[in-house]
């Protein structure tokens with residue numbers, strides 16, 4: 001929503017209420033019932049649709065776990081359906097556009113490209129129209145339509161059988177987000193006496209959460225007050241790309257650079273690829289993959305030696321000893337970094353009146369936990385914990401996110417698998433045994449809106465509504481303020497889909513199991529304070545002004561300073577491989593949308609297909625030019641993809657954005673390109689069980705000429721010269 005100068009409208013609550021009041025009053029007074037009969041009156045009534053006039057309704061983006069509050073622009077639309085062979089036209093409320101909710105402290109009125117594209121998911125031609133039952137072999141993706149009654153009866157029978165045998169073998173996989181959905185799944189698991197749902201995600205940052213808990217005793221992701229910092233050293237966290245809360249940190253970054261008249265924040269980024277954050281930085285320190293702990297140990301030692309660790313007395317003894325034992329020269333050599341450049345950057349950090357280290361694991365390595373812990377201790381020695389411009393405590397989360405990431409372990413003995421908001425068959429490598437586990441399980445039930453890589457292995461698909469048709473409250477992944485973004489349905493579901501909360505309630509009823517349903521009202525009521533629940537729903541969420549207290553003490557958490565293990569024989573597989581979450585497709589979930597396929601990849605400017613990034617030296621040795629098809633091979637499989645010769649790639653490091661290579665995911669993503677996750681070794685981060693994405697060695701060979709690879713921009717000048 002643009003203001004007079006093209007920026008976001010500066011909107012207070014009163015103005016916002018006025019904009020929404022024409023339609024939302026009806027929507028809000030009826031509350032959040034759980035039956036369709038009660039929900040229907042919440043929708044935009046036809047009589048309120050004035051041709052050519054817009055209405056705005058609060059919603060929530062679920063395209064990543066950041067939990068941005070949004071608003072949807074609604075206008076009159078027309079829907080054509082077929083009734084007994086006759087075409088029927090009906091007036092409907094159509095969602096035309098998404099924007100950030102100006103009242104939401106996370107989005108602040110902005111959205112990323114994926115947040116804008118959710119409209120295409122709502123109107124996607126391949127959305128499932130109703131419940132489906134498997135009609136072909138497991139994994140074949142062949143399904144036939146069934147009725148909800150038959151689907152619920154079948155699901156109940158299968159789950160009841162597993163429960164009677166051993167409820168421990170009922171495995172529920174979910175996204176890592178904390179929301180009314182995660183609460184519903186949690187309660188369903190409790191009702192069945194099954195294990196708690198497991199987060200099946202590669203983008204929910206369990207390592208960062210665990211490290212903050214170990215050092216500060218915080219529950220949740222720490223919040224980096226980038227807007228008030230003056231010198232930032234980023235290590236391994238692509239916070240402007242696909243890390244913890246992209247819109248929130250992009251807004252903070254704007255304030256860091258240009259929000260203060262007398263200060264322009266400076267950023268140095270140490271990362272193993274030229275990410276969006278590294279590209280935006282004043283200086284990029286290209287460290288080798290998995291050497292973040294060494295880099296941070298060296299940085300800590302430099303700060304201590306140069307007496308710039310102004311708060312050194314607060315570091316626990318074991319951590320101080322680890323920093324003091326660091327041999328700067330040897331460690332930086334292992335990182336592949338120039339000693340002088342690092343010393344200069346660390347000196348600037350130490351001398352800055354507002355220093356901040358943002359440590360994270362955009363690409364998880366076996367030693368990422370050690371790296372993030374070391375980054376916290378450097379912040380401790382810089383004295384910025386709980387201070388403006390420093391690292392802040394996360395707000396108490398009204399709903400806790402699912403924490404266990406040991407998916408492969410849990411699935412190994414599963415009898416019944418329920419999958420909601422997750423795609424294990426895509427996210428986990430073949431070597432993890434994920435597909436075999438789905439094949440072996442007696443019953444697999446998916447709640448997906450699309451036939452994707454994992455629901456193709458299901459026996460039953462009980463499709464959820466689209467997020468824009470749903471009632472939900474989502475706790476933001478990164479926030480210092482207690483709160484959540486909330487939405488009630490404002491358009492009628494397009495198809496015969498059902499909210500998962502309702503499906504779970506019906507299964508429980510059929511099984512005669514006592515299950516407490518979840519409603520948005522129920523979770524908002526205890527938080528709303530002086531506001532009514534209707535007020536909260538009207539503004540699209542609730543955000544307390546009180547900020548969480550800083551850590552009462554700094555715990556003595558150990559960290560090791562060692563390289564991460566790389567799977568694969570270095571002689572046979574000489575290159576290091578790092579798949580990373582792409583800006584447009586994130587963990588692969590965005591690739592079903594044509595807008596996201598059309599969005600040029602920020603590294604290679606490719607569209608409708610993602611390449612393998614090779615450094616010029618390696619490419620020359622392999623006689624590979626831009627667009628040539630290369631085979632990337634690990635000890636666990638191989639993929640073929642076009643090559644992009646990236647002048648900024650670190651020699652010997654092969655990177656690839658995640659998004660392509662779905663076996664099933666609608667007409668725009670199925671069988672397009674290759675999935676880099678599929679060839680990884682089955683390695684898991686020790687403290688959380690998260691998949692290690694950067695721990696596999698590969699070899700690359702040229703297997704064909706350029707074909708079907710589209711770049712949005714003019715081909716690189718060098719490339720043009722080669723072909724002339």
Ligand code: SF4
Nearest residue numbers: 061063064068112115
């Ligand atoms: S950052 Fe995540 S939640 Fe926010 S708009 Fe983008 S995809 Fe949606």
